[in-house]
Amino acid sequence: MSKTDKRIFLSPPHMSGEERTLVTECFDTNYLAGVGPMIDRFEKEFCELTGHTDAAALTSGTAAMHLALRLAGIGEGDEVWTSTLTFIGGVSPIMYQQASPVFLDVDPDTWTLSPQLLEDELSRAAAENKLPKAIVPVDIYGQCADLDAIGALAANYEIPVILDSAESVGATYKGRHAGKGADVAIYSFNGNKLITTAGGGMIASDDPGIIQQARYLSTQAREPSNHYEHVTFGYNYRMPSVCAAIGIGQLGVLSDRVAKARKTFAHYETELGDLPGISFMPEAATGKANRWLTVMMLGAAASVEPMEICEALGARNIEARPVWKPMHLQPVFRTARHVGGDVSEELFQRGVCLPSGTDLTQEDLTRVIDIIKSVLTSAK
Numbered sequence: 001m002s003k004t005d006k007r008i009f010l011s012p013p014h015m016s017g018e019e020r021t022l023v024t025e026c027f028d029t030n031y032l033a034g035v036g037p038m039i040d041r042f043e044k045e046f047c048e049l050t051g052h053t054d055a056a057a058l059t060s061g062t063a064a065m066h067l068a069l070r071l072a073g074i075g076e077g078d079e080v081w082t083s084t085l086t087f088i089g090g091v092s093p094i095m096y097q098q099a100s101p102v103f104l105d106v107d108p109d110t111w112t113l114s115p116q117l118l119e120d121e122l123s124r125a126a127a128e129n130k131l132p133k134a135i136v137p138v139d140i141y142g143q144c145a146d147l148d149a150i151g152a153l154a155a156n157y158e159i160p161v162i163l164d165s166a167e168s169v170g171a172t173y174k175g176r177h178a179g180k181g182a183d184v185a186i187y188s189f190n191g192n193k194l195i196t197t198a199g200g201g202m203i204a205s206d207d208p209g210i211i212q213q214a215r216y217l218s219t220q221a222r223e224p225s226n227h228y229e230h231v232t233f234g235y236n237y238r239m240p241s242v243c244a245a246i247g248i249g250q251l252g253v254l255s256d257r258v259a260k261a262r263k264t265f266a267h268y269e270t271e272l273g274d275l276p277g278i279s280f281m282p283e284a285a286t287g288k289a290n291r292w293l294t295v296m297m298l299g300a301a302a303s304v305e306p307m308e309i310c311e312a313l314g315a316r317n318i319e320a321r322p323v324w325k326p327m328h329l330q331p332v333f334r335t336a337r338h339v340g341g342d343v344s345e346e347l348f349q350r351g352v353c354l355p356s357g358t359d360l361t362q363e364d365l366t367r368v369i370d371i372i373k374s375v376l377t378s379a380k
């Protein structure tokens, strides 16, 4: 690796400048931790963006999923059905609740939970009286799952839908913000996301009672009393004010960030999409993806494996990664049930996530594209 090559990350934090002013305000007012006006403002502005009735800011998307599952009453032995093509942060909380994840395959046209497969499985499970206690579709890489179709199926059996929109802040589905319309939606503001709070998450719903309970559980389930009184146990999951301040600044530039990520995707597609065997993640007709990460597919005609691309870029100080390894292939879930999986396996075997940071310069992009072109052409 040449030391002169500037490091290009997959998706680094991209501050607007306003965040620093807002964080300074936290210092000036001494509201740094889990209460204060910044948290209230961040939640309010997030609800204005998404259309949710209420939302609670938390320490991570994983924490948000944990609270969502607990509040849905998920417990030992309950089945929770989710998409196998996902990141473990949305799945580990199923284990925290001692429940059983079941992994369903995705639709090849959207890479999100297949409504057809879900329909078939639900009717089979209903016949056996083994319905899941919750369904967790995933808005993957900023692409929204078909929530109306999934929601209608779930409603038939009165199963709650908890939408994992961790990667999809700023994406829309039928004109609504990602997650809006689910019983509960969760979001991540981890450092690698399109917008970040350094680390953080959000749980949101149109049922204010759920969010009130989430705030209560996220602050150690303290009863309203002068001494510390607990009738149940909670968690230390509340977002600190300094993180909320960063989040407010980031919300201010979200539409710019989505526009830039989409432009980057389009640029890669224009430059590389006509090469043999190369294609890009499709966009569902039902929505507008935020293109958090640009994902390129290497078909047989490309004669190149994703790892060859990752290694060639890595040798020049550029970060790239394979598509998420499906959960049903993870050793930790070897005993979990899965339904289908071929589509997700193929995406894992053939897909590469390319540098997609919203601060990428034209020069950076050209550097990445030139390296990819040289790997593809030398393979011939």
Ligand SMILES: Cc1ncc(COP(=O)(O)O)c(C=O)c1O
Residues within 6 Å of the ligand: 059, 060, 061, 062, 063, 086, 087, 088, 089, 090, 091, 138, 164, 166, 167, 187, 188, 189, 190, 200, 201
């Ligand atoms: C699909 C998905 N679910 C859940 C999470 C967990 O979010 P966090 O990292 O904020 O805990 C992430 C990402 O990080 C994710 O990509």
